[in-house]
Amino acid sequence: MNDAPQPLPTSPDSTIADGPLEFGPYSLHSRMIVGTGKFPDFPTMQAAHRASASQMVTVALRRVDMKNPANNILNFIDTQRMHILPNTAGCYTVDDALKIAELTLELELPKLIKIEVIGDEKTLMPCPIGTLEATRRLAGEGWTVMAYCSDDIVLCQRLEQAGAAVVMPLGSPIGSGRGILNPGNIRIIKELLSVPVVVDAGVGTASDCALAMELGIDGILLNTAIAKSGNPVAMAAACRDATRAGRTAFLAGRMEKRAYASASSPMKDF
């Protein structure tokens, strides 16, 4: 006879209903946006994307490698399941970013762009002024602009006013994997903005996703944490679960912190 507790036939899902992440014409049921850079190979990338359950994936634009012109990343992106989000990575000026945006239309992509204007070569920190100007220009031309920026509260407000559909403050410098260095700012940015806030850059591992989502933000964009992990497919799944867990915890509402102990079991009537 086996008296051990038996598992439930099916594990119950979150009892809190959560809507999709919505901006522009997009409605994403996954709150995680994933990247395509730095993976060991394209098949691993594709498997990681599937494990992530993400519905939006970033790409960059570059000159075709004439030594290997058949090497086409598009063959490894499930475009039926995922929207392609082109970025302006590598741009240092507004004009370059606008040109990349124009080039994406030639690639038969819709008017959706992640604006990234780098301000400093060593730290790769985004240029607030260039990002704001590029956002203003493209939003004015009807683009859905996702603006990658530093975690400055006023800058994020200005980006919203300039027409950004999504404001994307970094958690820590891109590719650094140092997590959410200024959760206080991220929380305030989310409170002050009406458009979705997606933390972009800085995630190092699954717990960073959970922590970020517990701040109440709308989504996470990550690339290196998955691509450069020991097992990108497993890490993609871990980050997927952590993102969901963090979101559910935020919706549930955490207990209040206390300075002193408070017994979980009754202290009288022994």
Next chain:
Amino acid sequence: MEQVKTMSGPLAISVNDEPKTTSAGSLGGLLEELGLHERRCATMVNGEIVRRPDRGATALREGDKIEIIAMVGGG
């Protein structure tokens, strides 16, 4: 009368900064020569974007700098 040198022979151009000699008469022809005509890519000639429908009618000239741009991995 000045002669316009377009279809008279192979042209020395550069494609994504690599020197190349081509007999293609147009940008569209060059893409076919490179096996890239069915690929989703953007094209620029001497820094100016040439839209898809215009590629066939865009004649190549000696010394043209062609850029062919596509999606790559990025975050």
